Amino acid sequence: MEFVWTAKAAALLALMLAAPAIAQSQESDNGTDPTKLRRTFWTSYEHMDLSSDASRGTFKLMYEAPISPKTSLRLTLPVVGFDAPGIESGSDVGDIALRATHLLSVTRERGIVLQGELIGDTAGRAELGYGATVVKATAIYAKFLEGGRIFAPAISHTQSIGGDRQTRETTIDFYYVPKLPDPAWYMTVDPAIISDWENDRVYSSVAVTAGRAVGKVGGGVAQVYLKPGIFIGNDRPADWSFEVGFRVIGF
Template sequence: MKTYCRSLLGALALALATTSPLLAQQEAADNGTDPTKLRRTFWTSYEHMDLGTDASRGTFKLMYETPVSPKTSLRLTLPAVAIEAPGVDPGMEFGDIALRATHLLSVTRDRGIVLQGEVFADTAGRPELGYGTIVLKGTVIYAKFLQGGRIFAPAVSHAQSVGGDRQIRETTVDFYYVPKLPDPAWYMTVDPAIIGDWENDRLYSSIAVTTGRAVGKIGGGVAQVYLKPSVLVGGDRPADWAIEAGFRVIGF
């Protein structure tokens, strides 16, 4: 699995460096970073997370999102998860399948309000590979469109378990920011967050920076690759750092 991850990261890094400027100019209008734009999207990604104390988790995901009305879209996530730790079966198995609905409550030239509701099914092959119960998650996003094409879109989300033996109560305050880059082929998001795990009395923070680039056209949409390193901060953090590599096609 680690060899696969290194190969994927290397291929993505090469693709990031070799994209044509013409494609960038054609697709500057929508690179997938605006949370108020609904578009048909397909993702595949792999994330390696360092859990500390000689443990790590690898997550492979397939995701598909499609608008079902002018203001609403649905996204399905199919994960496969493996944990490498002493005394733990390292085999990869299904994680918790998730279905998310996104609704554009109000969008103007200056700002947008987006609502999201997501359900995580208790489908993991082993208890440590998922929540261990059904979880509902609600999110409110307020997107402010700034001068020069920049976006600041803070969000508040809360995840809550429904039934089952394991209790989940987690709130996240997210400060999503999209800068405007000189080369429109490239995009970047900066994503600091504060997370409260109320069930385990934990409070910690994280920051993730995503850098991506358009690499071609597929099926009428734009293909992109991206890298997303992140770090977690605080004595209560459940992990130390992570890196995600992905490929997606948007707007097909």
């Protein structure tokens, strides 16, 4: 499995470097502004290195579309593979999720965004999902900084409803979008602090996304991206992760 995702990452990086530049700007929307609703389709694969010689690989198909000027819906369909000593390996359907995003207030200086997500207990095996139906509520405050930069801290809480396993988790996220010289490229930096109330654990994570526009597809802009991440703290549930993806926005 590790060879497969490493080969995918290398091929995607080569595509990013070789593709002709497709100019994007903050005004034209490159997908980094949380206060902009856009029709988006994307697919991704994430490898996560867990503790105790275990790993998880997740392939996702996602589609998001506005249903009103201030609200959009996103559907996520995951296929998850889990590899650990003493557990049968293989892939199966994960927990299917539906998320609503609502723009509460947006001005030239800042934006307030609310999100609610329902994650169904649909995983084919217990280790591939939460083991319960889960709801997640998120509030985002986006501050538009000089030069097109964005700082958008957020707080979210995840809570299970019934099921065999209980989940109570709060995440404080410090999302930041720098302004890059080449508008064909974009980057996000995403540090977070996670409190797992059910297991009395606190840990941190940092993920960096680097993406590039590679062409036009169906009236939208096609992008490829790489997203490495690390987990920090004695209570961390994983050591590192790496995600590769392709998406089309604004079609």
